[in-house]
Amino acid sequence: MDADQIRAHLDPIRHEFADPRSLVMPALKFAQTEKGHLTREDMAAVAEATGYSPSFVESVASFYDRLYTRPVGNRVVSVCITLSCMLRGSDEVWEALCEHEGVDHHHGGTSADGRITIQEAQCLGYCDRGACIQVDAEETQGPFTPEEAVKLVEELREAPTPAELWR
Amino acid sequence: MAEYAPVDLTVENQVEFELDGRKVTAPAGTMLADACYAHGVEIPIFCYEPRLGPPIGACRMCLVEVEGMRGLQTACSTPVAPDMVVRTTTDAVKEAQDGVLEVLLANHPLDCPVCDKGGECPLQDRTFKFGPGQSRFVEPKRHHPKPLELSDRIALDRERCIACFRCVRFSQEVAQDGELTMQARGALSEITTFSGDAYAGRFSGNVIDLCPVGALTSIPYRFVSRPWDVQNTPSICGLCPVGCNTELTVREGRTKRVTGRPDPNSAVEEGWLCDTGRWAYDASWSDDRITGAIVREATGDRVAGLEDAVDAAAALLRGRTVGILAGTGATVEEAGIAADLAAGALPGAIVARMGIPGGALAGLRALPGAQLGDIDDADVVVVVGGDPAAQQPIVELRLRKARRFGATVTGCGPRPHLIESLGAFTRTVPGALADGVAAVAQAIAGATLPVVLWDEADLAAEPAAAAALADAIAANDAARQIELGADVNGSGLRALGLPTADLVLDAVREGRVDALLLVHAEPLDAPGRTAWAAALQDFAGPVVAIATHPTATTERADLVLPALTMWEQDGTLVSMNGRVQRLRPGARGPEGAAAGWELLVALAHRLGAPPPYRTAAAAFRAVTAGHAAFAGITSDTAGILGVPLAAPAQVDGASAPAPAQGEGLPLVATREVYGGTHARRSASLASTAAEAAARIAPATAEAQWVRDGDRIVLRSPAGDSGLLTVRVEEGWPEGAVFAPLGAPGAPTEGALPPDMAPVLVQVVRVEAG
Incomplete structure (x- = not known):
């Protein structure tokens, strides 16, 4: 998934989040819908779309149990x-x-x-x-x-x- | 590291509170942990580090009892308040400290005997002082494969980490490289970069100093020494003109480590070091280090002992008219003693300094100056020209901090650089910096406390811009300026009143000198090397060089005297904005080498005019006497933290540069972040080596008929550059060539005139890429 797709997903819901950092969560959830898990490229795309560092995005992804940084089953x-x-x-x-x-x-x-x-x-x-x-x-x-x-x-x-x- | 913020107990507006039964005071807003420390009560801390921004209270180690507040309070994030009653030694506090340390140690391996941090470890010290005597934890501890290489130079032992977040906050808040984060949760938390990539910050080594446990350690220093086997020497860094205060860890006569000072110099570097300054020290024992005197004879080179070599030097120079050049990295003592030779041992000698003449900069230098620490208080910071992130790295952290504090960062300059992302920058056409100055003049005029940082090389090349900037700064009474110098000890050489090198160059050309003495000077590797090579081609007299590493200049010399590096010798350097600071000898240096100032003193003795000093401190006093800039400054008054010069370091009468010569594209000199003699020779920094590339924007490259990967020569009236590889890159301004200074073999310097005046160059393709 690339940054433009993620931006397109975020734009309609952006106003719901007072703190722009909170946008990382819906962005990661959306990025995960493509392969079922998050690849390095997905997280880099989320970072690009949200303006935070890839490292920060990965730390968020790693915190939550339902965001997968390794492949999972269907x-x-x-x-x-x-x-x-x-x-x-x-x-x-x-x-x-x-x-x-x-x-x-x-x-x-x-x-x-x-x-x-x-x-x-x-x-x-x-x-x-x-x-x-x-x-x-x-x-x-x-x-x-x-x-x-x-x-x-x-x-x-x-x-x-x-x-x-x-x- | 001094982990507590300094507290001034003398300022107005003190708050009185009770600490363990005593009535004490501290300025309003001081955190309890700092206030207690100022009154001799140590509150144990791990995560608290005032330089990292607001406290986060992550480790819970600093709990104290405050009367009237429910539960225990974290002393690191509780400011003092009037009539507060604080108790730090009650049973409740003791129990909390025991508990927190027991949790922190639950997964900590307690492998202190094999840990590099053992002996200088806050966790170890505070466990002894505040912790429980025994652990009740019998379950198996966390284990990880170890160590993880966070980068080529930083090792991470994850099980030792106590999750204090200091390194993460440094990366996110101070360096703002966004690289380090804490991943996963709970007992599985670990410090890591994105996908485990190498930590690529330019200030990454500071996390080693910050780590309160042995989790982050230096790979070049790994298992090298124990804290009780070393001597620590406070010194300064001589790699760039900033003059960061450092501490050298010395064992068996060698510098084994460079760290920030435990008590940071808040006026200069605030305890942070750039990676070059931290790890380049192994250049002092690089394979090509000159460890014995080299005598060039008809039958070949001969390595001589020091005594023989100084005798030989005296024999070569005796009775001749000598041109003496002090290099930009020569200490005040070396340059001063060299200048003294002209008065006694070598009568008639012409003494000059390398570096930028700076005739146009007198007006700017006379304006009120500031220390780097003053940037913290500024509301507007203006950067004119230069590339501070590459040339004066620590300035970048100062600017980031100023922006964190709400200052506006703005500026102008002809080349793209990393600091441009901090604010609104105007890109100027090469040769038209005055336009950019006009744009920033408004920002200076409208500010209440502006600090202007201006680049020596860029403004020296454009007198109109320098004059306009001086006017803009002078128009605002509150404005202060900081020179972003080009040379390590440029200010020191100017403060000694040394004239510019063209004096010696002309004398060589006209045959008015018949010998040369080069004190750390490298005219065949500096801007203008083509002119120097031509002048030296027919020069029949002897050339004596004092140097640490071989260069084109030492190749040409008839006698090379081996000198000591900045990690090994005593001396004084003056930073770019005129701060006099002392180098202290950490390591001993090679057996066959001696400090440059000692070599010069020995030479004076051999020449029959012994100078009246035997120590570096006495030499400093003698050679600075009579120079207004050094009035009242001695090695003692400079002390540990240094003092500003008494008057601006400038030489009147230096000529202003000629307008741009030649035809073609303007040549804009750049610097590589890890460039420079020592960084390039450092094994630890080997992975950071950058190629010597000329950067050209796409449309310009097309117009010049060159493509990415081509090998070119830049031809100017001053001469030809060495071979440079073309890199066609977006983002560089069109209509100019950007080429690096200080690359191996000094390619770009060949196309520049000795006074660094602006030139236009023709791009000559030598090989297709």
């Missing part, structure tokens, strides 16, 4: 591992998903076919519906048993990829 499945969900069995959900997708049990990761990424999430605010799962940082659902979670992931694997995750 769908990103975040499993809440905070206390409430853990008491309701999120450990088993996590284990089952990692097992099913064949990814590292400590850090999660992306399945071999590149379609699903499993990652940990801290509290998603769905404590009343633990163990909960968030898909693509958009929709949070729960409660899940390990079997239901695996079924959800299988459905996601077949479902069409949303062309624009954030818009």
Whole structure:
């Protein structure tokens, strides 16, 4: 994605942000819609479009869990591992998903076919519906048993990829 | 680093408050941490550094109890207030300090025995003084592959980092290169550049001085020494005319490191150094350093001992009429003793200085001067000509700071440079700087406290502009000026009253001298080298050179006496705006070399006229006596921080330059940021080497029939330049050629006249690119 595309996206919403630094966030979210993650070039383009240094833009991107600076799968499945969900069995959900997708049990990761990424999430605010799962940082659902979670992931694997995750 | 801001307890408007049961005062607005330090109470700090801008309170180390305020307060960001009751030694404060240090040390590897910072580490010192005796942390610590090379010269040990943000704030706020940031969160936070690129700042080394732990260390100094094995010597940097105050770390007779002073000189560099000044010291032991006297004989070169060589020099010069040239980097002592030779040991000698005559600058130099520190208070800063970011690097940080404080930065000049991004700059046509001066005169007139920085070389070449600028500054009573000098000790040589080198050049041409003594002077590598080469071609007399590194000039000399570099010798330099500062010997220098002033004193002894001094300090007193500029200044009064000259350093009677000679395009001399004799010889700075390129704008290049990569010669009435590579680049003004001074082999200097008067050049293509 180049700086002009990002500028075109920012211009209509610029007035909503009192501090121009805040524009870095929507710019990064928009830049991420193209490949699903942010490349060096994307971040340089955001820097050019917002007027901040590439290094600063990268520091913002690295701070947030849902801005990816490395390639991720087509769908990103975040499993809440905070206390409430853990008491309701999120450990088993996590284990089952990692097992099913064949990814590292400590850090999660992306399945071999590149379609699903499993990652940990801290509290998603769905404590009343633990163990909960968030898909693509958009929709949070729960409660899940390990079997239901695996079924959800299988459905996601077949479902069409949303062309624009954030818009 | 002196981490606390200096507090003046004598000024009006003091606030009284209670500190640990004592009634004390501090000026209103002083931060508690500084005020406490001024009253002998050390509040431990890590992130606080007043030079980096407003405090951020990131490390929580400075917590103190303030009566009436809920919870503990950070002393670094709490200003003193009337009748405040502050307690720094209560149990609550002690517990907080223990707690904060325990957290900071949770992931810190405690590898002090192998850490370069060990022994001079604020974290180590403050843990001993304020920390808990033991850690309760038993879990495994954070580990990273180490070290990470942040650049060729800076190593980053990430696990040692305590996330104080000092380096990030330096990069973002002070140098404003935008390179360093903190990435990720929490325990995974780390200092890094964009995508892990090399840190490319021109002031990057300052983060090493700033780091309060051993996370950022100097690669050339890595594992070289421990703080208790070294001597630290306060000295100054002699690479450019700014004269930044430095501290030399010396071990086993060699300068192993150059850092900013622990107590910065706020009038000059404020503790910051440019990367050239910080790392060029290894040039003093470069492979080609002249370590023994070279005697040229019919049978070939012979390396001689010092005693023999000085005897030989005396034999060569005895009874002759000698032309003596003091180079632009010669110290006041060297130039002064050389001038004294004419009065005793070498009667009839003609003594002159290299550098710009500056006949047109008398008016400007007589105006009220300022120190670099005064830029902080200015509301308008005007830069006329020059390229301070490349020639006087630390000025850039001063201007950035002034802009942070709300000053307007403006200016004019014929060449694009990095400081132009700080404000509105007028690009002038080469030779028409007066137009730009007219544009900035308004800014000077309308300001309440303007500081004008003007470039010596550019204004010396254009008397009309210099006169107009002098009028503009004189019209505003509050206006002060700072000369952006071209030469390291140009002011010092002028203050000694030395005339310009054309005196000696003419004498050589006319056969009025029959020997030459060159004191760090390099006429065959300086502007006008073509004229000098022609004059020396038929010169039959002996040439004796005092030098540290081989140049075209030492190649021509019949006898080369090896001298000491600025990291090794005692002496005095006068900065561009007339600040007298002392070089102190850190390293010993090679076995076969001696300080230039000692060589000259020995020569005077051999010639039968021993001078009445034996030390550099006594020599300074003797050679400056009778010069109004040095009235009342001795090595003692100059002290650690230096003093301004008593009167402007100028020589009356120097001729004004001729109008531009020749036909073709105007030649505009530029400087490379890392250019210069020493920077080019430094192994640490090798990766910064720039090619000797002539920069030409696209349309001009087309009109001149040259393309990018062509090899050209610039031909002017003063002579031909050396081979230069053409770089056709957007952004350079059309209708001129921009070529660098100080490149290896001095190519551009060949096309310039000795007095640096403006020239027009023809572009002659030698090889297609």
